[in-house]
């Protein structure tokens with residue numbers, strides 16, 4: 269459990285009785301209550317005087333201002349808070365959620381709920397801080413290494429961009445120097461793979477944009493540069509096109525949608541500017557501004573040394589060293605071996621993995637079935653300091669509810685009928701390593717409490733055992749369900765959700781990264797040609813085109829199965845027809861926000877039914893639906909049960 273004794277808590281609650289109950293129970297648990305406020309004004313005063321470590325925050329308070337107003341102030345001051353709320357209406361809760369609280373306690377609450385919620389909040393906050401501190405330290409080391417590299421400055425600048433990528437993602441980075449003599453050189457780096465960038469210097473830009481040097485200079489001359497770090501979403505970026513013709517050119521030429529401007533002041537009234545461009549309409553937010561603040565000095569040190577060197581590519585006599593198309597020392601081939609694709613959505617996932625892997629924080633991988641969640645979980649483990657320790661996987665959907673308990677925690681001999689031997693559970697097996705809880709959304713509610721306790725207390729008890737056993741396990745959980753929706757509908761515990769959701773990674777569905785389809789298809793073609801001993805050379809343009817228009821409800825797994833089947837059926841060394849399932853047009857569905865659980869279930873149901881029909885309702889063995897769907901038959905069975913699929917369901 270977290271050390272409460274050092275934690276000062278401020279209670280902001282206008283109902284005296286509730287505030288008093290909270291004070292008593294928190295004091296009994298060892299917390300120090302540094303004040304009770306019934307309005308935002310009073311809370312601000314107490315914060316100023318007492319600097320609490322944590323705030324428990326009611327939404328409706330005395331006075332005009334609400335807890336949500338105070339929340340923004342708390343975020344600015346980096347004071348974590350947990351909401352106390354009665355069952356407010358949905359729109360208020362939505363507003364509250366946007367302020368990124370560390371948890372919610374719903375009134376009326378039990379003593380246990382409050383203590384657990386606070387404990388999770390402290391854990392989450394500490395993990396956040398740990399992440400932030402680690403970020404700074406890691407970047408500091410990288411920058412020092414880059415400065416010392418035996419390479420030209422253009423290459424070093426590209427390495428700086430690459431070092432920033434996990435924190436400030438970009439698809440195009442332009443770096444410019446603003447100086448007294450109005451020299452506005454810019455140099456660009458286009459991301460073309462994981463740790464792979466192409467340099468776009470002035471000459472390349474002229475060729476790509478079909479503009480002469482003086483035309484580009486004129487566009488740059490018209491631009492105004494911000495004094496402070498600023499971000500623009502798609503609309504804001506477009507609205508400023510008139511005053512910023514150079515940004516318009518870059519945005520349109522490279523199909524970018526948002527921008528983060530990061531100025532770093534240097535000596536002698538100069539400043540170096542980093543323009544991060546993203547393909548998402550809202551790639552940047554206030555968190556990136558905080559990162560800019562944190563990294564400013566570090567990047568400033570690098571830039572100062574660079575511009576003082578006569579060989580700098582930016583400065584009064586720029587020395588530009590031509591085109592680089594360079595990968596970092598370790599490429600995706602090393603770090604993400606066998607994970608095919610270079611779409612910006614997948615590259616963002618790689619960035620997240622690289623960021624979180626070295627830490628011990630829990631990771632929650634979200635995404636539809638077959639998007640590669642398990643693959644990513646393995647990578648996180650193998651890129652972490654635990655890589656030589658066990659990686660243990662539990663598929664929560666494949667286990668009957670009655671067995672999950674003993675599977676996870678183990679049992680002693682004779683602890684229940686059928687327990688003939690002592691069993692070591694998965695938690696113990698994963699000791700010092702990583703435990704991957706796949707399909708975490710399927711864990712029954714009763715077990716969720718137990719799992720939460722184990723995660724907090726880091727010790728387990730085997731069923732029928734008398735002693736507790738200490739475990740040191742990193743948790744990676746995955747689900748294809750919308751867990752927020754599961755929480756809202758009472759099937760998943762809010763506290764467990766908050767405990768697991770410390771670092772979410774969202775796997776994009778294949779239909780949102782269609783540019784990866786040809787590479788994936790070729791990858792599977794090579795694998796299955798080799799397996800079947802057929803020398804298949806490729807797929808026709810027509811086949812690739814039809815694959816691009818298909819929606820892939822089963823994602824990469826479905827693509828893999830389709831290629832496997834096509835290779836088996838191929839009569840020549842070239843695949844020029846492919847049996848894509850017939851599909852009615854469906855509206856695009858995004859997984860996280862606004863996802864409609866019903867639709868996803870329906871989707872899964874349709875997909876399974878299609879496979880069952882294709883296999884004549886055979887589930888097990890060769891030619892069975894389980895093999896077609898690349899699922900263990902037990903998983904398929906439990907999915908069918910959950911989705912209510914029986915043969916009579918099929919009309």
Ligand SMILES: Nc1ncnc2c1ncn2[C@@H]1O[C@H](COP(=O)(O)OP(=O)(O)OP(=O)(O)O)[C@@H](O)[C@H]1O
Pocket residue numbers: 606607608609635636637638639640641642643644706747748788791824825828898
């Ligand atoms: N980027 C990728 N490159 C190559 N193969 C991939 C990639 N992503 C996934 N695969 C393959 O696709 C199949 C499905 O991947 P995986 O089991 O990791 O998905 P999942 O999201 O965990 O699915 P589920 O939710 O059904 O458990 C596996 O055979 C995996 O090896």
